Amino acid sequence: MTYQTKCHYEILSVPRDADAATIKKAHRRLALQHHPDKNVNKSEEEQHASAAEFKLIQAAYECLSDPVERRWYDEHREMILRGGVAAGGGGDDGSFLFDVMNFQFAGCYDGYGDDENSFYGVYNMVFTGIFEGEKNGFVSEGGIDFTQMSNYHLAEVTLGSSRSEWSEVSSFYSAWESFTSCLSFAWEDVYHLDDLREAPNRRIRRLMEDDNKKKRKVAKKERVDEVCALVRFVKRRDPRVTKQKEMTAQEQHKKEAAKKKEAAIRKEEVAAAKEKWLAQAEQNMREQEAADLDAGRIRLADLDSDEDYSGKRGRNKKKGKRNKGKKNRQVYSSDEEFDCEQAGGVADSSTDSVNGQQDNDNNDNDVSALDATTPEAISGQTQNNNTLEPDTVSSENECSSEEESEPDSWRCECCRKDFKSEKQFDNHIKSKKHKETLKKFEKKVQKEAVNSMMQDLG
Incomplete structure (x- = not known):
């Protein structure tokens, strides 16, 4: 075919050089x-x-x-214009190799039909x-079994036609x-x-053999490059490859769109869950702060046990006794104290044996005790009760109640x-x-909640 x-x-x-x-x-x-539309x-x-x-x-x-094709065309332009060798016969000069130079040119085929002059034909x-050129060369070099x-x-794959499946096309180009x-x-x-037999010595013969190997290697590389260039030329113009690339690009675009949509939905779900969790965490934090504040202000008098936060027993009780004793000593005058000493210390002993909340009862008990001894003591005790000022007594009762109501410690x-x-505090x-x-505590709680939420979602 010419x-x-x-x-x-x-x-x-x-x-x-354009x-x-x-x-x-x-x-x-x-x-x-x-253009055909301009020549109607x-x-x-x-x-x-x-x-x-x-x-x-x-x-x-x-x-x-195309820069790659243009460079290859410039290197082989003279051979292409000469027409090359369409096909060769047998021989030991490499003429059995099929010349591909004349087919790296779009003018060598007519359309993309299935006839012999089309792209596929x-x-x-x-x-x-x-x-076939490879087979002929294999035979000329002494080969017998083609399967070797x-x-x-390459004999198992074909270019096919315009109706070939993509699996067949992909196998051919691979x-x-x-x-x-x-x-x-x-x-x-x-x-x-x-020439090798006539070599003067072994060293010269080896140098001659090395030159032959170099020439063979260069020639083989050139042949492989020619065929691979032809494969790239054909694949670039194959409509089936172009169609498959478009389909692959569309599928990839759909996958990316679906992936972005799924990521957006997941992001919205995570944001909603995070917002819900933050609201719940804020509410829990407020409740915890209120509970901590209440826990730090519990009155020791409300505890079932008489132990305080520090684990000391009877601290308030002893403190109350000391305060009470001091207050009583400040109220009585010197004469009244002398009378109480003559009475055998009955008033002092009764005062130390009762709590601060029973002051009036103690006074009555003191009077009854003095009544058994001397009338002077009874009169002295009566005068002592009459000398107490109402403001002093009320202020002392308020201080005593405040000391009892305040907790012994506050806790954060x-x-x-x-x-x-x-x-x-x-x-x-x-x-x-x-x-x-407090901020570190909140961040820690939020992080643990987010991890728990992500595990539930995953």
Whole structure:
């Protein structure tokens, strides 16, 4: 099959060193001129010629607009324009290798149908020819069993047609993109067998063999690069690959949209749960603060046991006795104290044996005790009762009741500290250290609640 080859730069009418902007501008101008929609009123021959020219313009622009393809085209331009070798016969000079140079050109196929001149028909023939060349070379090098070829798996895949499934297409490109030749490329040797035999010594012979190995390696690499470049060229223009990429992009877009939607819903749920938890935590904190405040202000008189917060027994009771004794001693005059001493200390002993809340009863008991001794003592006691001022007695009763109602200690449950007075407790509540401890406590409670909430949601 012979194809008319024309230089891409000549088709676009641009120099070989033209930049990307110049190539794009030339393509736009020629595409508008030869587009089929612009030539509706022309004759059929002119329309056919314009359509053919339009295909060449598109193919030239596709090649030159891609930096990788343009570089490869510039390196192999002369060979492509010469037409290359369509196919070779047998021989020991490598002529059995299928020449792919002339098929890296969009003008070598006509449309994407399933006939022999279409994209799939032409390149099915090309890849079949490449594999047949490998088989012929394997036979020429003495091979017999084709299954021993390193690239025999290429015979199991085909390019297919426009109706092929994506699994078949994917298998084809996966196999050919990793192409490697099974041939030794011995025809590239500089020194043949006779030359090696005529070598003057072993060292020279080894140097000659090394030169042959280098030549074979370079030739094999060039062959592999040619075939891989052809595979990339075909894959880039395969409509099935383009369609699959679009479908994959759409599916990926849908997955990302669903993922974002799910993340937004989850974020709203977490925010709502966090807001609910914060409200509940704030309410619990207020209740706990109130409970801690009440716990620090419990009257010791309301406790079932006579133990205070510090674990000391009978402290208030002894304190009350001391205060009571002091108050009584301040009220009595010196003469009355002398009379009480003559009475045998009965009044003092009765006063020490009762609590501060039974002052009036104690006075009556003192009078009855003195009544058994002397009338002077009774009169002295009566005068002593008459000398008590009402204001003094009332103030003393109020002080005694205040001392009994005040707790022996105040406790801050947040800081785990005890205080001996209300003033110390109030100063502690207002202190900076207490506020910092309270904030840390709140953060700790919030963190534990959030972790618990995330575990419930997860």
